Amino acid sequence: MTDTARYTRADFQTDQEVRWCPGCGDYTILASVQNFLAELDVPRENHVFISGIGCSSRFPYYMNTYGMHSIHGRAPAIASGVAAANPDLHVWVITGDGDALSIGGNHLIHALRRNINITILLFNNQIYGLTKGQYSPTSEVGKRTKTSPMGSIDWPFNPVSLALGAEASFVARTIDMDRAHTAEILTAAYEHEGAAFIEIYQNCNVFNDKAFIELTGRETRDANRIYLEHGKPIVFGKEDEKGVVVGPDGAQVVDVADVGIDRIQVHDAKAPEPAVAFALSRLSVGPHGPTPLGIFRDVSRPTYERQLADQIVQAQDRQGPGDLDQLVRSLGTWTVE
Amino acid sequence: MTDTARYTRADFQTDQEVRWCPGCGDYTILASVQNFLAELDVPRENHVFISGIGCSSRFPYYMNTYGMHSIHGRAPAIASGVAAANPDLHVWVITGDGDALSIGGNHLIHALRRNINITILLFNNQIYGLTKGQYSPTSEVGKRTKTSPMGSIDWPFNPVSLALGAEASFVARTIDMDRAHTAEILTAAYEHEGAAFIEIYQNCNVFNDKAFIELTGRETRDANRIYLEHGKPIVFGKEDEKGVVVGPDGAQVVDVADVGIDRIQVHDAKAPEPAVAFALSRLSVGPHGPTPLGIFRDVSRPTYERQLADQIVQAQDRQGPGDLDQLVRSLGTWTVE
Amino acid sequence: MSEETTADTRPEPEPIDNVVIRFAGDSGDGMQLAGTRFTASSALFGNDLATFPNFPAEIRAPAGTLAGVSAFQVHIADWDILTPGDSPDCLVAMNPAALKANIGDVVKGGLVIVNSDAFDERNLHKAGYETNPLEDGSLESYHLLTAPMEQLTKEAVQGTGVKGREVLRSKNFFALGLMSWMYQRPLDPVIDWIDQKFGDSPVAAANTAALKAGYNYGLTTEAFHHTYSVAPATLPAGEYTNITGNQSLAWGLVAASQASGLPLFYGSYPITPASSILEALARLRNFGVRTFQAEDEIAGIGTSVGAAFAGHLAATGTSGPGLALKSEALSLALMAELPLIVVDVQRGGPSTGLPTKVEQSDLLFAMYGRHGEAPLPVIAAATPSDAFEVAIEAARIALKYMTPVILLSDGYIANSSEPWKLPDLSRLPDLTVDYAEGPNQGESFLPYLRDPETLARPWAVPGTPGLEHRLGGLEKQDGTGNVSYDPMNHEHMTILREEKIARIADDIAPVEVFGDEDAELLVLGWGSTFGAIRAGVNRARKREAKVAHVHLRHINPFPANLGEVLARFETVLIPELNRGQLSRLIRARYLVDTISQSKVQGQPFKAAEIAMKIMQLLDGKDEQR
């Protein structure tokens, strides 16, 4: 973040026309990511963007880095392969709520538990955009879509809860419109070693417009955005008049005045166990009412690709570098004269 | 559970030879389930056992009910189809830690969030038994197996945490050896409407013997089994001298004497939010040290198959039962004379 | 603008027997809607017709770009037509990109109607035009007519209450009105539809106003005074509806459900171009239809396998990438010998390929896309309305033989439409099945005891007392269904599963030869190429060529008489929208040196292409081989 940054946003743009619907939240996120990368002092060629299939997954075409627009749901697996093969790269996963949580749910949770060094941006618009408007695993119960004309009967995932339950070492949430906050979260995720999971609320103005209006609308947003900041008491509202307490019944929203600021939970993203982070994730079911944004968890744990690389070094230290001649003889040989 | 029960265990046994290794924990679980069903007053033909692939997944062959030994990891999906098609059946899923959490992780978490009425018994032996001893998604870090000769670098899942993160409405844990407890849990799971998830610690004496020794060994078991009972303070140890408190830092084990019995958490399996259940699930990482057993969560939420059936009834009420003649004319017709 | 919509000053329209019209514009311009409404009016008017919507890209591209162009082609005629037409006689282009993307297809001398308001510098640039084609003479070989459609729409909708961006949304109705004038279509059906769809809203008023304005613009403007009329077709008497393939396939499944008395279960995961089957079925809860939007294609088929076990008429639908994911579970259904319909609406290319385009390249995948020896029946729909019957046929085979059946459709059939003469629904085939209800061998129930004729095993559904049994994917002993590792039993079962499918050959209609029985050339086809092949063959025959056409509905097994029929012809031409897949099957089975005509451009065959190939082969027969 210096004046002498070697890149500008334009360096991360490609010659491909950006093909999202006008007004789509994806544009904002693209800009946020490009701006963020431009400010890093990391060679462009060391970034790899892997996506699945969905509107959001066209992202790599617009990033002048290495990338792959792969197949539906498999981006975390492919990205894991890239990261395991070359720990020096920075590997990003771009995915949607359908891509990551419906068809790709298994790869997602396994990448998280393995703590492989990939940064996952989940564009959650609570709908299938690309296939034109079916409900997704984050759509609310009762939602009427093309495939649920009488209302969806599928209880949705809370992506943050799911990630925490899957042993994720970094879990955060932000929202497309809030570019400053997005930048902050990107920075922390980028710095995190291991799998980082960011849920980004993203408006699909064509098939699910205003899904996040409670968090973005002028009238309601202050009352509903709970910003989690490490080391700070969790308060929110126009005047910070609301707060969160955590106790034997989980997390609750309270009036700060009622309980006193001292009883308000001080956010600890570094807590070794995710129990409290999980409790915070339960404050909202989807983006309705007071909803936490920010970093729920950010702890350090050995990463998969480094441990793998370490095993190679160790094995070579112990056994010497692989010798094919020795190997083919390792089961015993005999000689025919 | 009357003297006049219509079944005995033998009614649930088949003519197929049981083919697990002598000493395998699967035998005990089989007996527990057969005994349990014999005591129910439910016609045998209304039970359906669906399994994946693995040692444990041979279970249906030994149950004289309807059943399917399906393919690796897909049992929750197949069972969902059975349950959605016929809500009057009781559908059981038998699965292993590899089957349910490795290849089948996605179907598992989706079945849980949908709250479809199936009872899932996950036989967790922390190893791949059938394929002869590779590490599984619940194997501990550092475990040496055929595929991890230098020690596994995969951080394991905590199945209870994962299930809670996936919105499960019923989550419990028990252990093969403890048949009385298993019976209790089976009863509660059976009575639960919706998806019920039971992790059963199961000893694989061939490839992962004594994995649960801290919970089964005479010396250690009292100190390590934390039985969760709804409405009761969570205490354990030979003399109930230990207890669990839940507070702003999550759940902790304490000496009851130090804090007083009043501060000990009273277990509430019916809490609407899973935050505290989740905190309790974090007391142990795998079956080491004090480990909670019992019902973490048991709440009621509309089930998928009932809502689906309701939509059909509603639609028929509103539109009348489907009329094919009307249907093919619904887009407008014209007549050629 | 006045309210009058008809005028006595109307010039005499030129009668024509058919016309191909293409509406093209930006994805946001509503061209699919304009085309569909034009089609509906024509249908009600009594023309025969065929349509072909063409969505070029997955995502809406920025307005004005080539990638964002969406087109809808309709062919209307006073005779029985088979295809949406090879090349438009008339193109409506709402912007420069639409003109550029489509002009190449228009017949020379054809009519090109353009929204001149969109031809400003910005749009010309976006479309990659250096100069304005309306002015630079490049359209000389066409009959160009322009109208400032945006301007006129704006004026027309004044006072209806729509505002801002909404105003221009009605311009597709202006275009539709103008075309209705040009081809003398009635406006009333459109107005009725608008009323029904938009009720008593400003939008309804605006659309109606724009529609009438377009019509009146034609009426009053000199340039548009040459109009055309296409008389009603003399179709067989009956009641007709206009139907797309996915709609008809969905209804076919529902019809099979009613004919069998079994509830329909459809487990699926959305994917282009199959999603609209799921969507159509989801609306039919009152038919007892259970749709299950699964987490992925594996669960889509998985839930269906479960439902089949539970006794439902189970189906799952997808496109190529999804079929790939279903392969393993399909193999389980095969081994468990459960009835199941697997619909593959084929699209273009390997991997994600060309998701919105047509191709027939999953045929060999359907045949051989499973590990082990895993034969399954494969059948294919030939036209949108045929999908209805093929769905019923798939159900018939699945239920009678206790087997999964693969039903191939494609992106062309899925979205294009044709008039469908409503069948007599009281005469659907009887598909009722008898679930097993008691022991079938002495006191015991053997789940793999077979019907000696069909080799089908009994279907005993959970909940039936006394028939408790276990299915599974391991090899099973014939009869008992117990797991068996016995070598001879495995061979026996492998051959038995093969034989069960092979026997279906005697239970399906033999192929019928269309055209010249004594021809030297047979054109053999399958699937959605039907219309183009039949039209191509007809054209060639009009030019005195002797040629015959056989179209396969059943690909596995082949109809019993196919070998004998093939042997009657010296040359067998197989046109396919792939690289010769049916051709390989025919060669391997009958050792016939077929000639493959291949097209993989994401577009259907044109009748002219088929006709030309036929003529080439007949003319240069000796050199060709």
Place this chain on the structure above:
Amino acid sequence: MSEETTADTRPEPEPIDNVVIRFAGDSGDGMQLAGTRFTASSALFGNDLATFPNFPAEIRAPAGTLAGVSAFQVHIADWDILTPGDSPDCLVAMNPAALKANIGDVVKGGLVIVNSDAFDERNLHKAGYETNPLEDGSLESYHLLTAPMEQLTKEAVQGTGVKGREVLRSKNFFALGLMSWMYQRPLDPVIDWIDQKFGDSPVAAANTAALKAGYNYGLTTEAFHHTYSVAPATLPAGEYTNITGNQSLAWGLVAASQASGLPLFYGSYPITPASSILEALARLRNFGVRTFQAEDEIAGIGTSVGAAFAGHLAATGTSGPGLALKSEALSLALMAELPLIVVDVQRGGPSTGLPTKVEQSDLLFAMYGRHGEAPLPVIAAATPSDAFEVAIEAARIALKYMTPVILLSDGYIANSSEPWKLPDLSRLPDLTVDYAEGPNQGESFLPYLRDPETLARPWAVPGTPGLEHRLGGLEKQDGTGNVSYDPMNHEHMTILREEKIARIADDIAPVEVFGDEDAELLVLGWGSTFGAIRAGVNRARKREAKVAHVHLRHINPFPANLGEVLARFETVLIPELNRGQLSRLIRARYLVDTISQSKVQGQPFKAAEIAMKIMQLLDGKDEQR
């Protein structure tokens, strides 16, 4: 028991040129180990040999049941043999179930050595014997020898310190000792192995004691005084090791990694019978090998696709059900044109089938198991040691043509073993690749600009400055690799991908004809049937039949001269462990009326079966067709 292991009173052994021995017992009896050690001694002794382990069920069944029987067959000879033998000359049966399950295969008059201690009522019952076969005369046509192996083992291990259940664990060593006596194998290699494996433990002492006891029991017991000797084979000079197919395949991948200078990445999910490739590679971290035990087969190939993108030599391995799951991602790799080796160790049947058994029924699946037009190279290993070379060949093709390659092995090759003459590792082919390092067209880098000869695109790996590019599964424009929906480009690319694979035909060895060039009958094979076919052909030729053998390593594309070779023979017989899959490919391609010899019993062909078919065809040639 005394310590002496050799005695001067040893009777003269009967020299024989080959013998087939089968060790059979309960899964818990350690028969695989006894067989392997017997093999190792024989190998060190210089015999040629081939082995075939046979695990009958997936899970250990209760001791004593038929389902629990495990067997290991070894064929040793003083000449160059090709198969583990059709029928055992000698059977060692550790219990009644083992006897019952295997006796049917033993040649009449063969030797049957039985652990008489296990023939108590309980075990007889479990095996389903009504009377004791050792006593009821049912074994009359065999040469039966019994020994109370458990009793003798117990006595032998006294004092070694092993106790309780452990004691009887050594009885396989008793059996091994006895067989070593019977066939005059040296004990020292076994003792060395025991020392190495069990160190200075009671178990080592017990095993050694039991081994010696078995040997001495033969030596001192009258009944066992007819012994046999098989002289060392006159194999080509060189250093040999005994190797199974999965081991050799794993090493072949490592060799390819060294020959290419690229690190090896192997993403896989355990599945029988492929797991041991993953296990073998996991032990080779010091070779820089990265194994990734993925959550499923999709992630197995997914991680490998990622690693290939990152510039590794990437491979993934599985069996049929796993290949089914990999289909979609394989199609992505094809579209992205990334090098990737996909190993399919075929097993029996569709669905779960017969997981531990051999079959060749994934051939058409490998060819056509992807949606769209998705051709890939397919090659197959013929023997355990051949798997080494085929792995290198797969890597060569993948890297040179930038394509996934499917390598077919099977459960027979995977687990059986043969002596392998160690290759000269300094003469591995040079597989070095040039990653793209800079622009390839003026200032720009076109990721799909092709090598005019191979049609391969350049491989630019992340981390290389200036070559940033995006791959993907949508159809791409040739050259730029940009997404393209252009119809003609799609056809161009489809044909180009096809042509790239087709061209490999000129870059592989032409087929060689073994046997009688002027024969009327050609036997055409592929994969693991090599040994049985070659041996069968040899037998027939010994009986004066004129017959030739061609064995295919490359199945897609076929070697360039195959058509011409086939044309030379009047009759083409294709034996396959499936229902005629290669046969279909040959018929479709060359219009040759092949004769298919099919076996699907989960067992390899016997040489005798092939020979008999050949003789039948040659004798009754005219009636056969």
